[in-house]
Amino acid sequence: MAWRNTSERYGIVAKSFHWILFLLIAGLIGFGLYMTSQTFTPEIFTLYKWHKTIGVLVLALVVARVVWRFVSPPPPLPANTPPLERWAAHLTHLLIYVAIIVIPVSGWLMSSAAPFPNLILGNIQLPALIGQDEAASKFFSAVHYWAGRALMALLVLHVGAALLHHFIRRDQILVRMLPGSFSRKA
Ligand code: HEM
Ligand code: HEM
Structure with a gap:
């Protein structure tokens, strides 16, 4: 299987980015919802550190993924895709x-502006992007919350579309993003 995307399918690098980020982002959403539903104890504080550590890692991976997308553009949609569907995809x-950049950046900004130490695993202090400011922290907390909710809605559409292609249309769209080099007749 090729490292780069071809005109037919995604390559190893794009697939790895997609599925590693899927696991990390799904974990962050789960962690985020759980930790904010609990009272603040030292154990929950450790979960915050995990959340921030993985969140910053996700930001770095997303930047690398976007750079890679310019180096190796994705395979085009099948030629018979209706214009509205093409546009929707x-x-x-x-x-x-946009969401997976805005969410970690707003998380980092919110935590920089909050009036307590902004620690990741190993008790390492994350560099502050802005100074302490309660109003700014509240604002970025709202951005983090709403962009997170928007991402969840987008993912419902995204996964729904992938499953529709695979089980109803029975085309190559899901298969070309799956690990390995399977193929099915259109
Ligand atoms: C793609 C990466 C990220 C995702 C998907 C994500 C997702 C979430 C979600 C779903 C919540 C729960 C929100 C709620 O229901 O109240 C949350 C909370 C939180 N996240 Fe993230 N997060 C990410 C990155 C980060 C980063 C990089 C930081 C900080 C460096 C961070 C800091 C926080 C904090 C402090 C909270 C607690 C909520 C608050 O105080 O407003 N997150 N996150
Ligand atoms: C956190 C969860 C996920 C995120 C953030 C995500 C994000 C993305 C993004 C940004 C793309 C566009 C890739 C590009 O061309 O640059 C993509 C493509 C794709 N994703 Fe996901 N995805 C997630 C979960 C899933 C899941 C669970 C499935 C399968 C059930 C899936 C199936 C696909 C498929 C089939 C494509 C390729 C579409 C095409 O060929 O045009 N994704 N995903």
């Missing part, structure tokens, strides 16, 4: 990229 992907 591109818009959903674009909004997902």
